[in-house]
Structure formats: structure tokens, C-alpha cells
Amino acid sequence: MTHSFHPVHSLKLQPELQQPWYNFREYPSNPRLESHVASFWTMDFRPVPGKPSHRVIPDGCIDIVVDLLSPSSRKAAYIVGLTTRSEVLQFSEARSLFGIRIYSESARSILKIPLSAFTGQRIYLEDVLGFKEMYWVEEILSATTISEIVAVAEYHLVRMLADSDIAMNPLVYESLQIIYGRKGNLSVTNLANQVHFSERHLRRVFNQELGLGPKEMLGIIRFQSTLQDFFRGGYSSLADLALKYGYYDESHFANTFKQYYGLSLRSLISKKRRSPIFPI
Template identity: 70%
Template sequence: MTHPYRPIHSPILQPELHRPWYRCREYTPSRRLESHVASFWTMDFQPVPEHQWHRIIPDGCVDIVVDLLSPSSRKAAYVVGLATQSEVLHFSEARSIFGIRIYSESARDILKFPLSAFMKHHVFLEEVWGLEGLYWVEEILTAKTTSDIIEIVEHKLCQMLNDSGMPTPSLVYQSMQYMYLYKGNLSVTNLADKVNFSERHIRRTFDREFGLSPKEMLGIVRFQSILQEFYRGDYSSLTDLALKYGYYDQSHFANTFTRYYGLPLKRLTKKG
């Protein structure tokens, strides 16, 4: 089943930053996984005198990141929790990374822990899956091509989903589906009405499962929905785009976008 939400990231929005020594690609998962995994992605960087950076933006997903150049399989793979603001990474050494971008409502099924366990720091995959995770990482590190890695990863993820004994609470899953349906343009009060739970109960559930509030998650989904329309060019002006998503105060819209992306939206477009 195709997922209704597909996050977008800065390498796609700012293709002018691509260089022969800095390459980012995304790969669509198989139909078996497309309702759980947003994408597989790679980032390769070769050292050059020119300054290079990589921008990370919030997307409502959790990532398993594998450092393909790591000398140690124990330190090669780790889980990155939900981001709530932009971050810029600066590179000076060669990098080759493979990533798995997992939808938040499916993460517990795969990782066996709530996302709140990964909010404050990166967690090595061995600490999550034990020796099983370590063997899996070793298999990835010895793969010859990206296609081989994807095949190894998909086999493992399907196995984890089939064996899952810790499904995501139905309230979280249902809430996320409404957030996707309304593209984040929904208040917590409206969300509570739709799922027939109190706002307090929803807040407590989101804090326990995700480590952030439903208001924050709504903001991230709305931000990503704005990026999708911006990327497609489906807007006449930034003012109209802001109004469509409930931003009636232009300064609020500008501040929110800058917090999530790290740059003003006008830096990415010629439309006013």
C-alpha cells in the first residue's frame, strides 16, 4: 500500500549544491515496504579544498544510518531519532553512508523500542538488535553494490515486520494517518475530536512513544507538505502558500520555516 506522505530533503530542493565529490541519492523501497519505509538514501563525499556541508531537516521519520567506511562494524550503524530543527553537517573526511528512512508510526515495529528512546542521542544498532544487528551490519559492509545493500536491507526489514511483537499503539497510528490526510494543517483539538481521545491523553501518548508533542509532529508534517508544493511549483506566491497552510501571520510562517529548514524560503525561490 502506497504511503500518503513522502518527505523531501535539501539535496532535492537545492540541486545546485551537487558536486562531483558530493552525491546524494534516494531509492524507493519495494511494494512490500513502501507503507513502512519512506526511502533508502545514500550520501557520498570525497575531500576537496572547497567547503562542503550537508543539511538535515525534520521529516517526521527515524533513520538507521550505516557508515560504509567504518573500520568497525560495531560502530558502523546507529539509529537517529526524530529531528525537530535543522542541522548542518560539515565534512572534511571521505564519507559513504547508506540510510533507511522509516515512518514514525512503523518504527516501533522495526526497532522494537518507542522512538522516545532515540531522541537525545544516536544509539548504535547493536544496542537495539544485539548480535543479530551486528551480523546484519557486517553483511551490509561486505556488499559490493548499492543494489546488493538494498536487497539485504529489505530482506531484514520484512523479517522484522513479520516477527514484530511490539506494534505501534493504535492511537498513534490513527493520529498519524489524520496528520498525513490533512497535511499537518490541523489543530491538536481537531485531532482529538477525530480520534475520540482527550488532548491530554494524546499528548501523553505522543510524549511516551515519540518523545515530542502532537503539535510538534503536526508542525513537521505541515512543513514537509509545504516543501512538496514548493518543489512541484503548485503555488502562485509564498503568501498564498502560507495562507493555504494556515499561516495568517507572515512573520510566524517565516520563523517556522527558518527553524525547520535553516534558511528563509525566499532563498530557495524566485517567486515572491
């Protein structure tokens, strides 16, 4: 089943960053995993003068990242939890990474513990799943093509989901489906009314399960949904785009954009107008 939410990432909006020394690509999952995995991705980087950076923006997902240059599987794979602000990573050494971007509601079944354990930090996969599960990371490190790497990841994700008897808190799961369906464009009060619980209880279970509150998750999904329209050019003006997603005005939209993206909306619009790949 296809997921209704599809996050956008910074390199789609900043194609000028794609250079021979810096390549980021995304790969779709097979139909069996579409409702669990937002995408697979690779990032290859060679250090060059000027200290180029890799921008990570909030997307409501968590990532399992495998360092393809690691000499050992035990420290090759780590988990990156939910984020609420953009992060700029500076690399001084060559990097070759493979990532699995997993929807929050499915990550609990795969990783067995609440996502709140990963908030604001990176944890080695071995410390979460145990040594017995690291053989599939060894298979990824031994693969010679990206298609082989994706095939290994898909096989083991399907297996792990089938074997799991652990699921996300039902209230958080139901709330996330509403948030996705409304593209984040509703208030915490409205969300609480729809799931028939108090705002206080909703905040408590969200923080226990995800490590962030419903307000933060609503903001991330709304921001990402807005980015989808911005990327496609599916709007007549920025004011209309802001109103469509419930921002008070264009200024409110710009301030929120800067918080989540780390760059001003004005600078991105300028890049968009100069880029032939963007619809105008």
C-alpha cells in the same frame, strides 16, 4: 500499500550542492515496504576546501544509518531519531553512508522500543537490536553495488516486520494517520477531538512514544507537505501556499520555514529561480 506522506530533503531543493565531491541520492523501496520505508539513500562525500556542509531537515521519520567505510559492523550502524529543527553537519573526513528512512509508525515494530529513546541522539543499532542482528549489517558492508545493499536491507526489513509482535501505541498510530491525511493542517484541539481523547492525554502518549508532542509532529508534517508543493511548483503565489497549509500569512510561513529548514525562504526562492530543474 503506498504511504500518503513523502518527505522532501534539502538536496532536492538545493541542487547546487550536488558536486563531484558530494553526492546524495534516494532510492524507492519495493512495494512490500512502501508503507514502512520512505526511502533508502546514499551520501558520498570527499573533503574539499571551504568546509561544505550537509543539511538535515525534520521529516517525521527516523533513520538507520550504515557507515560503509567502517572497519567493523558492530559500530557501523546507528539510529538517528526524530528531529524538530534543521541541523548542519560539517565533515572533515571522507564519508560513504547508506540510510534507511523509516516512517515513525513502523519504526517501533522494527526497533522494538519507543522512538522517544532516540530523541536528540544517535544510538548504535547493536545496542538496540543486539549482536545477533548485526549479521545483516555485515552483509551490507560486504556488498559491492547499491542494488545489492538495498536488496539486503529490504530482505531483512521484511523479515523483521513479519517476525515482530510489537506495534506503536494505537492512539498515536491513529493520530499519525489523521495527521498524514490532513497534511498536518489541523490543530491539536481538532486532532484530540477526532481521536476522542483530551489534549493532555494526547500530549502524554505522544511524548512517551515519539519523544515529541502532537504539536511538533503536526508542524513537521505541515512543513514537509508545504515543501512538496513548493518543490513541484503547485501554487500560484507564496501567499496562497501559506493559506493552503494554514499559516496565518506569508510572514508566519517564512518564519516557520526558517525554523525547520535553517535557511530563509527568500534565499531558497532565489536558488529555485536560477535552477533549470525547478518548475517555476
